[in-house]
Structure formats: structure tokens, C-alpha cells
Amino acid sequence: MKKTIFIIGLTLFILAVSLIGRDAAPVYLIRNATIVPVSGPPIENGSLLIENGRIKALGREIAVPDGAEVIDASGQFVYPGFIDAYTHYGLAEIAAISSTVDAREIGKENPEVRAAWAINPFSVHFGTGRTTGTTTALVAPSGGTFPGISALVKMDGWSLPEMAVSEAATSLINFPMTPRPSGEGVAAPKESSEDVTSKIVDKIKDYLGEARRYLQLKALISGNPGVEAPDYNAKYEALAPVLDGSLPVILSVEKTKDIELAIKFVRDQKIKAIFRGCAQGFKVADKIKASGIPVIIDSLYRGPSEPEDGYDAPYRNVVELAKAGVTICFSSGDDPSAGKDLTYHAAKAVAFGLDRDEAIRALTVNPAKVFGVDARLGSLEPGKDADLFIAAGDPLDARTDIKVLFINGRKVDMSNWWERQYEKWSARPGKDRP
């Protein structure tokens, strides 16, 4: 009885708190802006209404609701918040200082570890990364063959559960990279390098096979009390949603041969895959398209995979993949201090021929679809999360300032580690010190 009263009390309390929270969520009306919904054509002189953390309406004319804060965005642009498709936000603060790095577990097979258990919501990189309009990021663990499970998180929040769109967004497998030929004047050991790659892939297959047998055995003996269950194996358990195709897997691949091998692997294993990297993807773009596997583009601060690919191969790669109809997403890559480069990579690809609208999709609706959250994120539509920003110009232009950004309908404080230092040191008195 006491327990019931307690539970009722608690429920009422939670309800009250959440209602207070809801009441406190301000209503915003952005006006006179060029609204870029991405899912449809831009709306000139448009308005967008934010209510209860969601986009309530958008269009030419929206009446100002009672109590709404009106933001005049004349001459400015409203975009859905960008989604960074691969990062270590909150898992790594300063790469060189190991006590600040939680991105990688020891050993090769850690499919059970979750980024969501370790993300530091107060990493300075969330703040600096937001300067380019990023509102959501995939935070992935790294290293080994099975790095673990990534989380899809909003770039602001008081705690991880509050930030998480999904605490289990994808699993990951680091596919082996065909080693580059080495040694001056020595013929490339092509045969042996292929074998090494295949052997590692065989090991991955074996591991998945063992997990599959473990899960089959468990299913088989449930309801058969006479049969002894296998010892609990957290790693195999974590692979269950991978093997039944409900949890997508990010496969990092680089060279043509690896990509072809990976396409076959994905087909054979019947898993739901997302490629990451694909530096030589442009050479097999049609095959990637036919496989239906989307591609997360890595940092474009890199040279060609092989000199023969041409100096502009990394940019050309993006262009050709998109032309072939492959779904592409941009990402800032391994160091969260480079999170601010997300839009730079997109701009670089546009410079070399990627359609600009496609670049914007690769920052918004594409990753939303790839991570299965397009009902909530990726475009400006009524009912979707109010994750958006107001840009003074083209958000792909490094010169463009982004000063207003919303996450879950909350105006995020755009002051950050950089801005605070700038403010402080700009004000340093001019007189000399010894």
C-alpha cells in the first residue's frame, strides 16, 4: 500500500516536473528569413515557429502567438541543424593526454562497449563544433576489429540520456585495409597483401559465426530446461541486433579491393551496413550504388590513397559517389577538435563539382535517414525536432557567422571555449609588461 502511494506520488511529481519543463519551453517565431527546409524548396521571407521543442509551423506568414519571442532574421538563412556522421565528441578531449581519451578499449573485439557509457557532455568540443551549425553527431568508439556501439547525440544537454537520440545507433567493424605496397623499387607484394586482407575478413566471419551459433543455441534451449545454457557472452549478445539486421554496422573501408570484398561480406552476412571512408570508392561507384550501402565520407584533409589516383582523388571521390546515386554523409572524423571542419569538407567537395544542394542533404536528411531518425531530424518540417540554426550567409562558407542555434527548441548558448578566451584577451590592457 505504502509502495503504491509512493509510486502514485512519484508519478505525479514527475508529471508536474515535466509540465513545468514544458511550460518553461519558450515559443520562438523566426521571421523574414530565407528558410531552407531541405525537404522542399527554400522559402523567401519566411517564418518558422518553434513550440514545445518542435517545429510547429513554417511558411510565408505566421501570426505571432501570445508570449512568443520574435527573432527578426532579415537577410539571414535558417537551416536544419547539421548532423556529423562520425566523431569522437565527448570521448576524447586532448588526443595526446590519455586520461582525457575514452574512445578505444583494449583488444580487438569489443562489440559490447558503448560510447553512450562514456561520453562527457561537457567536452569543450561540443561548443566549438556547434559554431558550424552542427546539432547532432554520431559518437563512435574506435580501434580493434569490433570497436563497439556508437551513440547518436544532440550537441547540447545536461546529461547523456538527455542528449541521446539513440544510445545504440550503430555497431562498428574495422575492415582490414589492403596494405599499400612498400619498399623502393620493389615490386608490390600484391598476392600476399590480398591474402592478409582475406585472412582478416575470414577471422571476422568466424567471429560472427561463433556469435551466431551462440545465439542459435540459446534460442534452441529456451524452454528446454534439461539442456544446459551456454555461458553468458556479452560480446555475442551485443552482436545479436547486428546479425538480425536491426542494428546497422559501420564498416570502414578504403581501397577498391576492400570495398568489393566488403560488399560481398555484407551480402553474405545479411547485415545492414554503412561504409565509412571509401577513399577509392569512385573507382567502383556503380557497385556501391548497386549494393545500396550508404557512405560516410571521412575528413578531406588527406591526400589520394595512391598517387596514381590523382591529386584531387579525395574530392573527386565524393563527387563521383554522389553522381552514381550513392547516399553520402559528411563527417569530421577522428579528432573532435576538428569537429568544426564538418562544413569545410562539404564545401571542398562542392568546389570540385558536388552539387551544393546534395552537399546540404549530405549534412542533413542523408545522415538522418542512414541512422533511421528521419522522422525527427534532418529537415525543417512541422512536428520535427526544433534543431536548427540561423546563418548570416552560406553555412558552407568559412566566413559565415552562425550566432543563433536551437537544439530541441532551446536557444543554445553559442559562447564557447574559443569565444570566452577571445573575449578575455581582447580586453587585455595595452600597456607593456616587463
Add this chain to the structure above:
Amino acid sequence: MKTRSTIAMIGLLAAGMTVTSAAADKPLLLRNGNIITVSGETLAGGDVLIRDGKIAAVGKGLSAPGAATIDLAGRWVMPGIIDSHSHIALEGDVNEMGDLITSEVDVRDIINPNDLNIYYALTGGVTSVHTMHGSANPIAGRGIVLKLRWGGSAEDLIFKGAPVTSKWALGENPKQSNFSAPGKPRYPKSRMGVEASIRLEFEKAREYRRKWREYERALDAGRARKGRRPSPMPPKKDLRLEGILEILDGKIWVRCHAYQSEEMLSIMRLCKEYGVKLACFEHALEGYRIAEELARDGVAISTFADFWGYKWEAYNTMPHNAALAAGKGVLVALNSDDAERMRHLFNDAAKTVRFGGMPEIEAIKTLTINPARIMGIDKWVGTIEPGKDADLAVFSRNPLDPFTVCQMTIVDGKVLFDRDGYLADRKKAEEAGKAKDAEKKAPKGETPGGEV
């Protein structure tokens, strides 16, 4: 590996290069572009006339009978980008890590003209670089300025007349915070030790000079006494200390790798004490904190636009560093320190416009005249003016535009990179490859013509 691919790449580019070098013998007229002269106004619809590898004239409606002409059709031209901190075009390791002070070594001995990164640099509009020793030593070896005359020899690459430099390093790298050279832990392990080791070396060099002076005096005295006494023994020759004396005498320019403001201030005091001319702090990610002192003492900084956060000493910074320091009168260059980032420098410059509000022309200067001044080569490069070397970078749009592409890079009046030519060559090569594949697949035994 590098050499092998380089040869392949040189082969690929050979066609384009021969055409342009033949053209270089006669004057070259670039017509109808937006010319960012840096020294003056940016000319819309402007022309640049190049003769004998030098800029002969800049203006509108230039004509030059007999000149090869390139119609820029509104493309943008800026002075060739100068990277004031690089390690390209060097063979092997650039860190002499075993010893603390290595002022006797010289990167001039390891110039590698076949480094493919020279070509990659050209694809990003870079025409000159300051390439140097690594940062493992408080006082390391000598650095050198190179002109990226791709296709030339090691000797051809050397920028004649550019001052030789001495690479110093403070902070985490010389104290080996994030790595360890093989063997026993090496002194210094603290910033105190780094400074002490520089001070100690200066004293050793002074002592060395005293000994040589004493010897020379004794020699003179002996001569005066007409050789009745045995000649004095000369001191042992020490190339390392000779290198330090070059620094103390101001014969070579000091380029000091440093991140933290307080260690920079401290080393500035040390240099004043010994009369050493400090040209520039490399990286200087906390330079904005001591902009007043840097400006007062005429010490420049060569920094990143927004590369940061990878180690502790690179954490207390912001992309406003360049703009804030420049705004307070510091001579600022943006550099790459990386073979890849090198070809993105023009994109980097755009970031300083947003962060800290650097005027666009000042952002262009951080890649041109400013590094030229820091490297002592501003007499020859860094602006588009008659009399200067014809080192130019041509872009499809304003170099600070996010969607701009480097179209052409000209060094001493020679077109060493041409994107249109590259694309044409690539297309040809790909078509040839396809034809070869088709040939392989074609059934054998059928000879076209069939009259044999």
C-alpha cells in the same frame, strides 16, 4: 615507394610541363582576371605581363606583341602562397633526436626534389616554402627556403638570397612529453630545462669563442717574437658551437617552435640578454595573449588558422589567434606544418575573416607578403608588382570563397600546375586505359584489315 610513385607522376605530368616551359622563353600575358596585387588595389579585369620569369607589368589593357596569352576569363590571381613552416622536400627523418642541441646539422644536405609533396603543394597554389628540422631539440639544425621549381634539381629548388634559419623548439616536443626517443630518458623534461639548455649552449659558445680568441692572440704574439717559442695549440674545432655562434652573431634567423605565452616571453628575454635576433615563433597558439610584447619587440608569429586541441599546449587557443594578434600589430603568417594541410592554406585564410574579423586583404597577406617578410624574401616575392618574381596562383573564384579551386600555379613565369591540363591528361589516360581493357577483352585471332 615515394620515388617510384613520383616517377610515375612525373611521367603523367611530363606533357603539360614541356608545353609550358617552351612557352616560358617568350613573354607570358595573363589577361582579364581579378588581380589581388596585395601591394595595392585588387584589379578587376586586370592583366599581368611576365617576362624572363619576372613580373614586367600589372594593369589593365596591357599588350605585348609576341607574348603567349592566357585568357583568365575572370579568374582570380594572387601572389604565390608562401608556407613559412614546412617539412616537405626533405629526405628521411627531420628530427635529430639523439642529442639535445644539433646546431651543426643542415636540412640543405637532404633536399629531395622528387618529393611528390612539392607537386601537391603546387596544386594548392603554394610556390615557396620554409622547410626545416623538426622540433625535438631546443636548438636544432638549419632550415632553408625553397622555391617549388618542380622538375628541377635540389640545387634548383634553393631560394637564392633567402636567409638561412635556425630551428628552435620549446615546450612539449623538446621535453618529450608525448613520445620518447629510444634509449634513456633525455634531459630536459621540463620547460625550465629547455630554457636552461639553450642558455648553457650560449655560454659554451661564448667560452669557445674566448678560447679561439686567446689562441689567435697567442699566435699573433708568437709571430711577434719571431717564433722563438713553440706555436700555441689551437682549440678543438666544434661545428655545433660554430652553429651557435652563427646564431649569436645574427647571421642566421631564429625560428622558434613554441605554443605557450609564458615560455615565449621568457625566451624573448633570453634572446635580448644575448643579443639574439628572434625572427618568429612557430605555431604560437597562445600568441594572442602576448600580442603587445610580440609587436613591441618585432617578433612575428607563424600560426595555424584553427588547427588546435591535439595536445595540452595546443588547447588554450582559438581560431581568433591570428586576427587578434595581427590586429594588435604582430606580423602574422598562416602556415601548414603538414604536407596535406599545405594545399588548403587559402581555405584556412578565410577562417580568420570569421574568427576575429580579419579584413580579407589582411587574410591574403598572411599567406603572401607576411610570410615573405618573416622569411626575408619580400624583395622578390609576396606581392604582384613589376620587378618581382612571377610566382602566381590562379583560382576559379576569390581564393577565400568556399568553392574556389586552384586552377594554375606559376613559378618564375613557368606554369608548373594547370588543372585544365591535368584534367585533359587524366581523360586521355583513362580513355587509353579503357581502350586497353577493350583490346584485352576482344576475341583473339582477328586482325583488322586481314590482308597478311
